[in-house]
Amino acid sequence: QVQLVESGGGLVQAGGSLRLSCAASGRTFSDLIMGWFRQAPGKEREFVSGISRRSSTYYADSVKGRFTISRDNAKNTVYLQMNTLKPDDTAVYYCAADRSPRVVASTSRNAYDYWGQGTQVTVSS
Numbered sequence: 456q457v458q459l460v461e462s463g464g465g466l467v468q469a470g471g472s473l474r475l476s477c478a479a480s481g482r483t484f485s486d487l488i489m490g491w492f493r494q495a496p497g498k499e500r501e502f503v504s505g506i507s508r509r510s511s512t513y514y515a516d517s518v519k520g521r522f523t524i525s526r527d528n529a530k531n532t533v534y535l536q537m538n539t540l541k542p543d544d545t546a547v548y549y550c551a552a553d554r555s556p557r558v559v560a561s562t563s564r565n566a567y568d569y570w571g572q573g574t575q576v577t578v579s580s
Contacts, residue, residue: 456481456482456569457479457480457481457482457487457552457554457568457569458479458481458569459477459478459479459550459552459569459570459571459572460477460478460571460572461475461476461477461548461549461550461571461572461573461574462475462476462477462478462574463475463476463574464548464574464575464576465575465576465577466577466578466579467540467576467577467578467579468578468579469540469541469542469578469579469580470539470540471540471578472536472537472538472539472540473537473540473576474534474535474536474537475491475534475535475537475548475550475574475576476532476533476534477489477491477532477533477534477535477550477571478530478531478532479531479532479533479550480531482552482554484526484528484531484532485508485528486508486554487508487552487553487554488505488506488507488508488552488553488554488555488557488559488560488561489505489506489524489526489533489550489551489552489553489560490502490503490504490505490506490550490551490552490553490560490561490567491503491504491505491524491533491535491548491549491550491551492548492549492551492564492567493544493546493547493548493549493576494546494547494549494573495545495546495547498546500549500564501515502515502562502563502564503515503518503522503535503548504518504522504524504535505524505559505560505562506524506525506526506533506560507558507559507560510525510526511559511560512524512525512560513559513562515562517543518544521537521538521539521540522535522536522537522538523535523536523538524536533550535548537576540576540578541578542578542579542580543578544576544578545576545577545578546575546576547573547574547575547576548573548574548575548576549570549571549572549573550570550571551564551567551569551570551571552567552568552569552570553566553567553568554568555568
């Protein structure tokens with residue numbers, strides 16, 4: 456079992472930045488593929504970014520060039536640095552973990568076995 460706890464959400468003006476953190480426990484963190492998803496009101500949960508065990512990174516087109524995912528295996532933590540935020544980025548952001556032997560980070564939410572409780576990000580115009 457893996458427990459994931461997100462932090463770092465909040466209210467920010469358009470053009471601003473936030474850094475989300477997700478602390479994992481319960482399993483060897485370096486064995487996990489990690490991902491970030493988000494869900495806006497009335498919309499489905501969507502892939503934002505993922506990072507493989509070897510730290511290969513993947514991004515949704517909508518955030519490419521603005522968001523950066525990283526991991527610190529010594530701290531059992533994955534981060535999502537979000538720059539140049541837009542009102543359309545407003546959503547609840549979820550951290551997820553994939554324990555499969557998959558090599559790349561999947562963009563499908565069905566590939567992830569564990570989820571955090573989510574953290575709200577609100578971007579005002």
